[in-house]
Amino acid sequence: MSRKISIDPITRLEGHGKIEIFLDDDGAVEDCYFQIPELRGFERFVVGRPIEELPRLVTRICGVCPASHHMASAKAVDGCFGGEVAPLAVKLRRMYYNAHYIHSHIAHFYALAAPDFVLGPDADPAIRNVLGVVAKVGLEIGGAVIASRSKAQEIQRIIGGRSTQDIWCIPGGVAKGLKPEELEEIRPMVADLYEFTQFSLQLFRDIVLANPTYLDIIANGPYTLDVHNMGLVDENNAPDFYDGQVRVVDFEGTELHRYEARDYADYVAEHVEPWTYLKFPYLKQRGWKGFKEGIDSSIYCATPLARLNVADRMATPKAQEAFEEMFATIGGHPSRLLLAQHWARLVEMVQNAETLQLYCDDPEITGDQFRVIPQRVTGEGIGIVEAMRGTLTHHYTCDADAICTSANLIVGTTNNNAPIQMVTRKVAETLIQPGTDPDQGILNMIEMAFRAFDPCYSCATHSMPGEMPLRVSVRRGGEVTHEFRRGC
């Protein structure tokens, strides 16, 4: 008799989601749906608002990574006024965004990902969370994690006035500059954050790389997909989080596309399914081919690992060392090992910390030319940044009075909707074998599939413990025959 396994609700991701797994008569996985039940309608209700208000409206898409939306929006709005931005403002925005990246990656790595590796994928669910991590690694390290995330938030507050629900970018620049005394306040925090990135890499070596079981899960588990990679790169093909060109590289390392933000609609399109509110972006020139892997697939990932996969190198020296070490360890560049995302986040953190240091030493950074007044309304702008969870696109149009007339958004995690759908199914197919009932142990393995993506459904939930409470109900003919619970 066929069965359905419902995982509903999943938590520890921003918003709500559920997984429906349908089994055939033999108990093998026949169908699997990862459904997103949310929609808020930003693309419509920003229409009619003054265009300069959008950067402080769209932050409410995501209160965990609001700076990503703030920056993409600011760039799109700049475009609506002809695109001129004070050069100092670009530096300050980049500096601010570096701090935001560090805050986000610390939160995800330590609170969401670390429990699986520090405590183990099959650890007691009751302790497989950040408090369990702190108990194992000690209060000293736990305190350093809290303090470091807090410093990354504080740097944003000092530069831009707020750290959550950013307000600071306005057309042509930013609303306030950085005073010399503020820079001196930031400088020691930046030094501490750089040290913390090195500490984190060492922790990863000591705890994950030194454990053959974990390495085996990363390298030989079902967590791989033959799909392509997307990310922003600078002119040297190093990752650029704030600007640059979008580069798409297939899983064998061949460049498929390299394009400017303004051309995004020639390269990416979105497929709609009736059973989820979240759309499925794909490579437009290949057409929608369904949830199919392979060299001809039109599916891509936009994640920390994808960003490193499309990059030839890192932009800063210590990050380059970390990049080389990572790809040498996981079997070469590019990589399809989705669990290497967690390591990739640490590599990205290093580049962000080193870049922050460079800005702290920039003699121009405390200047006062942080804005230019736009001279004309040109009516259309497209801003792309790398959100922590993927390439983020904001595309606006406005009328001659600079009132928004349309908005189109392709949000970081949305890019990964199809890959998450596919890897969830793959893990379920691998672990749910015909003739056996899935036990509690598979639940965390299913979670680990989408947790690697740090999914952000309407934004991200990369803020605290890692163990996700799940309930799996096995039904026969509508009757619940088995129920497995974890963390609930």
Added chain:
Amino acid sequence: MASDKLQIALYWGAACGGCDVAVLDTDAFILDVAAAADIRLWPIAVDGKYADVEAMEDGELDLTLFNGAVRNSENEHIAKLLRAKSKLLVAFGSCAHLGGIPGLANLTSREEILTAAYLANPSLERGNKTVPLAESGANGRTLTIPSFYRRVYKLDDIVPVDYYVPGCPPAFDQVKAVVQAVVGGDLPAVGSVVGASDKALCDDCTRVKSEKRIKHFYRPWQIMMDPEACLLEQGILCAGPATRSGCGARCTSSGIPCRGCYGPLPDVVDQGAKLLSAIVSVIDSQDPEEIERIVDGLPDFAGFAYRFSMPASLLQMSVRQ
């Protein structure tokens, strides 16, 4: 669950996660909360799920902090469930308090939202006619997702609320104050706003104020703003005069005008109407034509005046300009 500790839940409806980050931004204080309380439900952070809540006795939770608006059937279901299980239900943050920025959707319609998202934008698959449905079929299966309501509701449109904590997000020092008040039993009358001031934002804003006589309104992108002077006196729309303080004036001190996230002043029913009267009173003219010219500098007044409070306004929804 037998425990002498305070039993608490934190939940999000139609939300962005910013309120949860505001709680996390209390840093080490969160460890004190964890020591003093059992956190029974907090999807972003700890274990616990709907089935646990359903299994609780009515009133088993001492406190629920509910952030986010009510946008779909799932939000409504959980709001009612948590109300039944909680001795104190707090509307936490602008969306639960007043509808918040998602509440701006009440200026448009369900159909327009679905069209913008799925039927008419530059990156949709060519020829797409598919729109997500509350119930759909795929390969002979029935799949369901929550139904998307015609409008946004604030929390107390759905269930009775005991206290309101304003802010988008609430300032983290205010978050601490609210939790300490609950722990200490030091709470005002039911229905009160807590974690905020009873004065206007202008009282906390350090910008230099003089006589407000506006001859011309500017949009923030049009002029270099004086870093010290009152923004409204410079002709920049600022919601400070009609907004409750308590946020620490974090926007105006950074060169950005207030948009009213802490909600209306005490005893004010409609924040936008109050704001309109405040703005009109500073226009420096008796000449109807000149007044009209000055007011023309104020595009999208509804979207400004009700930035965080459309579902709480007298209009509530669907203003056609």
